[in-house]
Amino acid sequence: MPEPYWPKKGEFPLSRLNEHMQLVRVRCAYCKRVNHYRPDDLIQIFGDVDVDSLMLRMKCEGGADHGILDVKAFIPTGSEAVGLRIRRLAAIKIKRVPVWRDD
Numbered sequence: 001m002p003e004p005y006w007p008k009k010g011e012f013p014l015s016r017l018n019e020h021m022q023l024v025r026v027r028c029a030y031c032k033r034v035n036h037y038r039p040d041d042l043i044q045i046f047g048d049v050d051v052d053s054l055m056l057r058m059k060c061e062g063g064a065d066h067g068i069l070d071v072k073a074f075i076p077t078g079s080e081a082v083g084l085r086i087r088r089l090a091a092i093k094i095k096r097v098p099v100w101r102d103d
């Protein structure tokens with residue numbers, strides 16, 4: 001059997017996208033929301049995980065119950081790159097969780 005050109009599922013970490021100047025397009029089938037992200041922003045949140053695994057890790061900003069998102073890596077072509085809005089990471093909020101003990 002010939003080896004497929006595209007790496008098999010589970011073999012494409014986000015850091016590989018950085019090397020090829022690719023972006024990540026996330027589409028919600030439920031509310032049709034589409035966002036574009038830079039792989040290095042996603043690495044800060046999820047770590048250098050496989051691109052396909054983001055389908056399950058990411059949640060639609062329109063609602064957590066919108067189901068599995070369509071996540072694809074892509075290289076913006078000339079006309080597409082013009083005016084393409086990229087959703088950048090502004091901040092990561094860290095939740096403070098109290099842990100109690102009895103004295």
Ligand SMILES: [Zn+2]
Nearest residue numbers: 028031060066
């Ligand atoms: Zn949605």
